[in-house]
Amino acid sequence: MTTYLGLTLEEAAARGAKWTSAEIVQQPETLRQTAAGLAGDTEARNGFLAPLLANPDLRIILSGAGTSAFIGESLAPLLSLITDRCIEAVATTDIVAGPRICLRADQPTLMVSFGRSGNSPESVAAIDLADQLIDDVHHLVITCNADGMLARYAGRSERAFAIVLPDATHDRSFAMTSSFTAMLYAALAALGGAAHAPVALIADAVARTVGKYAPLAADLGKAKFERAVYLGCGGFTGIAREGALKLLEMTDGATAAIHDTPLGFRHGPKTFLNGRTLVVLFVPNDPHARAYALDLLDELSREGTAQRVLAVTTRPIEGRPAADQVVIDGLELASDLALLFPYIVVAQMIGLWQALALGKTPDNPNPAGIVNRVVQGVRIHAIA
Known part of the structure; x- marks a missing residue:
């Protein structure tokens, strides 16, 4: 009988943990799927990134909101060390609230945007602000949703490239699990190279x-x-x-x-x-x-x-x-x-x-909707 972290499928479903438990367990496979997808897209991705990375003055920003921001926080110090580059983690929530503090108009920038759904208001707004305020900016989108706003932006912009991860990484549960590790892996492989992502x-x-x-x-x-x-x-x-x-x-x-x-x-x-x-x-x-x-x-x-x-x-x-x-x-x-x-x-x-x-239901821990799988209630204000 198949179990998920010690729960049968029926037990997990009855306790509101069907998706969360399965998505934690599936990560070895989704990591392998992510690596396979990256290998198949190497030529196009390198064609976009290589000219940018050839610039020693390039600033690389790893950005997202919530868990997606923590991907950048996890990678930035270690990637900076192995690549000898200026790589910073800057949350989209910080960029949206203080764009002139976070963005530098005269420094060539590659903004790497992480998004499970790619529909968070801050993620979209951060890209818009970068396009407005930075003279030379390009975007690498890493997302689990081919139909999300981030992926669609990359599809129509000559200054952007999207790495769209396998659909299985687009977690159905509230909490990001396999989406976190898949996006983490994709950025590591794309920016650090395959040797650092075995x-x-x-x-x-x-x-x-x-x-x-x-x-x-x-x-x-x-x-x-x-x-x-x-x-x-x-x-x-x-x-x-x-x-x-x-x-x-x-x-x-x-x-x-x-x-x-x-x-x-x-x-x-x-x-x-x-x-x-x-x-x-x-x-x-x-x-x-x-x-x-x-x-x-x-x-x-x-x-x-x-x-x-x-x-x-x-x-x-x-x-x-x-x-x-x-x-x-x-x-x-x-x-x-x-x-x-x-x-x-x-x-x-x-x-x-x-x-x-504690008797909670991890797949949907807050049925009242105070927090949501894709954040709601964010009002984006225009910059002066």
Whole structure:
């Protein structure tokens, strides 16, 4: 019998988790499908990007709203390092509210726009503002919806190119899961190159993580923690932020969640901890950053304030109980870019099982419509 994170299809449907559970589980396959699609589109994509990337003064903006913005936050620091380029994560919500602060008229710019549906008002408005305010601007659209406004814009503009991902990545659930990892992978492969995006390695690691640690996520849900903290540095700061959002979204705000960096956490946010708090710490492979993560892990263990401290790592941490470690096999020597994918899947599974333990329906956690799958209620104001 096929199960999805420990749920049969019938159980998942009855508990309002049919789409969310299936879309978490399908990520190894959607990553492979995404890679195959990119391979088939290499010539056209490179024809668009190569002349732009030949300019050493090119500014690359990774942009989106909500989860789509966190793709950029996860990739920008690591992509900047491997490409030696000016790559920045700037949310569309910031661009729309402060276009003259975020955009530079005289600097050639490639704006990379992420959008599951491609219909978020801020995503469309950010492109319009860039076209108005930047003298030399081009757009790379990465979207899961061929019929969305972003894809349609790219189809009619000579200054834009769209990477449209397989339809399976266009998540039907409220929370973005497979859409997040697919768009993350597409941007990594397009801007960093295939050598930095080994799909077999990444997809296999995600599959092992789902298979091995779904029971742990279910056990955490049974504990019904009241608060959660996700911690990560570098690219894992974006992953930590996305992990916290997944928990908030799927539990309809019933479980409070914050994110921070291992060093930043001591500067006040640590007061968030109590005896009903789960801490999830994403441990890098980079040895320098890893040392700081392990220092905080030791500190939290000594103090014993939190209910549970969980380390997500590629190598077992000596002296730490195995039950408090999520060890991602097969990526011990991989770059931190590859770790982004299985690490966020851990957070997705925790969010799902916490929601189910609280009686929430992850596919549609807020039936009242206070929040929506595609954001509503945004009024776009013209710039003076």
